[in-house]
Amino acid sequence: MAHIQLVANLCCLVTGLLNLSRRPSMENISMWNVSLGSQLPLEAVTQTVEAPESLAGVSLPLQIFFCLIMLSILLLALLGNVVVCLMVYQRSAMRSAINILLASLAFADMMLAILNMPFALVTIVTTKWIFGDAFCRVSAMLFWFFVMEGVAILLIISIDRFLIIVQKQDKLSPQRAKVLIVVTWGLAFIFSFPLAVGSPPLQIPPRAPQCVFGYSMEPSYHAYVLILILVFFFIPFMVMLYTFMGILNTIRLFKTRAFTTILILFLVFTVCWAPFTAYSLVATFSDGFYHKDSFFQISAWVLWLCYLKSALNPLIYYWRIKKFRDACLNLMPKYFKFLPPLPGNTKRRIQPSAVYVCGEHRTVV
Structure with a gap:
């Protein structure tokens, strides 16, 4: 009879683990504890199955x-x-x-x-x-x-x-x-x-x-x-x-x-x-x-x-x-520049405003 009881307890334990692997909830924990004839304290079971929340539903x-x-x-x-x-x-x-x-x-x-x-x-x-x-x-x-x-x-x-x-x-x-x-x-x-x-x-x-x-x-x-x-x-x-x-x-x-x-x-x-x-x-x-x-x-x-x-x-x-x-x-470092720099007089002819400094109160946005 002792062997039959042990096998029954093991079957209940495996069933409880399968249910908990799907969705660990307090209801499952309680059912598991009852099925084992209260041989394990609820606190011990809770500590065993509780885990941090993870990426549910994310592949x-x-x-x-x-x-x-x-x-x-x-x-x-x-x-x-x-x-x-x-x-x-x-x-x-x-x-x-x-x-x-x-x-x-x-x-x-x-x-x-x-x-x-x-x-x-x-x-x-x-x-x-x-x-x-x-x-x-x-x-x-x-x-x-x-x-x-x-x-x-x-x-x-x-x-x-x-x-x-x-x-x-x-x-x-x-x-x-x-x-x-x-x-x-x-x-x-x-x-x-x-x-x-x-x-x-x-x-x-x-x-x-x-x-x-x-x-x-x-x-x-x-x-x-x-x-x-x-x-x-x-x-x-x-x-x-x-x-x-x-x-x-x-x-x-x-x-x-x-x-x-x-x-x-x-x-x-x-x-x-x-x-x-x-x-x-x-x-x-x-x-x-x-x-x-x-x-x-x-x-x-x-x-x-x-x-x-x-x-x-x-x-x-x-x-x-x-x-x-x-x-x-x-x-930018020189070796990241793909185009050679233009001489100063060329800059001035292309864009005269490039050689002037804006006043302190002027905005650039």
């Missing part, structure tokens, strides 16, 4: 695709924004008000690439968060800190273009630009710091490649998410849309290249961040969406899209702003 080719995309965006964002910061720092002729603001935007994108993207990339590779609870909260704070700073800088540039083109007022000097940069960095830190101390609390380990907002029933949690989304996306979007509509009414009398450059930056911001904004709101208020098996996969899609903005901004500067393009070519 290996898709996982490789996410890794390659994230790695490419990381390299582009890091190298491109480093070049922008170096150009403004090293060249006094580049330190106009707008260029200082663009350097601050590039610095925020560069720090986002350094302090957030690598950990999201590792999480996609390992399929679980391995960096601990404290850094999960800190990474969420850093993510929103740098994102809000970038949005604030883009908002300032849009308002400045509106004042110049519509109101015919050029009030943004390099000194005022530096003051605005300090203020925006301070405000971004104030809004994002509560995440680092667990207020509101985030689910750890996250069900996404990095710490994001998840479902909660707490009114204070909902209030914080709504305020952050309003400050980060909806209010800047409406203000920038108003400025661009006002500029369009008077653009016939002015050069259009400056306006087009800022408009491209605005469109890139909207396309890259609108999906993440909707995703954060739905995850906060919808339990079904947050606990979907494909939530990790959806998170990976929207995260690489929002990180894409940091990689595209330097390319837009190089494409649209001649001074950035020329400075970038001058910083």
Whole structure:
């Protein structure tokens, strides 16, 4: 009889393991414990089968695709924004008000690439968060800190273009630009710091490649998410849309290249961040969406899209702003230059403005 009982217990054990391999849940654990006649304590069984959430429903080719995309965006964002910061720092002729603001935007994108993207990339590779609870909260704070700073800088540039083109007022000097940069960095830190101390609390380990907002029933949690989304996306979007509509009414009398450059930056911001904004709101208020098996996969899609903005901004500067393009070519090592440099007198005949230095208060965007 003892042998028959042992065989029966082993059969129940194998059945329980098969069920748990399909979907490890507390119900399966309880059934397994009961089928074994309570010979194993529930705590021991739970410790055995509990595992970090993984890439549910994501195939290996898709996982490789996410890794390659994230790695490419990381390299582009890091190298491109480093070049922008170096150009403004090293060249006094580049330190106009707008260029200082663009350097601050590039610095925020560069720090986002350094302090957030690598950990999201590792999480996609390992399929679980391995960096601990404290850094999960800190990474969420850093993510929103740098994102809000970038949005604030883009908002300032849009308002400045509106004042110049519509109101015919050029009030943004390099000194005022530096003051605005300090203020925006301070405000971004104030809004994002509560995440680092667990207020509101985030689910750890996250069900996404990095710490994001998840479902909660707490009114204070909902209030914080709504305020952050309003400050980060909806209010800047409406203000920038108003400025661009006002500029369009008077653009016939002015050069259009400056306006087009800022408009491209605005469109890139909207396309890259609108999906993440909707995703954060739905995850906060919808339990079904947050606990979907494909939530990790959806998170990976929207995260690489929002990180894409940091990689595209330097390319837009190089494409649209001649001074950035020329400075970038001058910083490039000689063995990377395919065309020989032109003599000084030839430059002057081809493009006379190339030998003159712009005034301190002139803008180049």
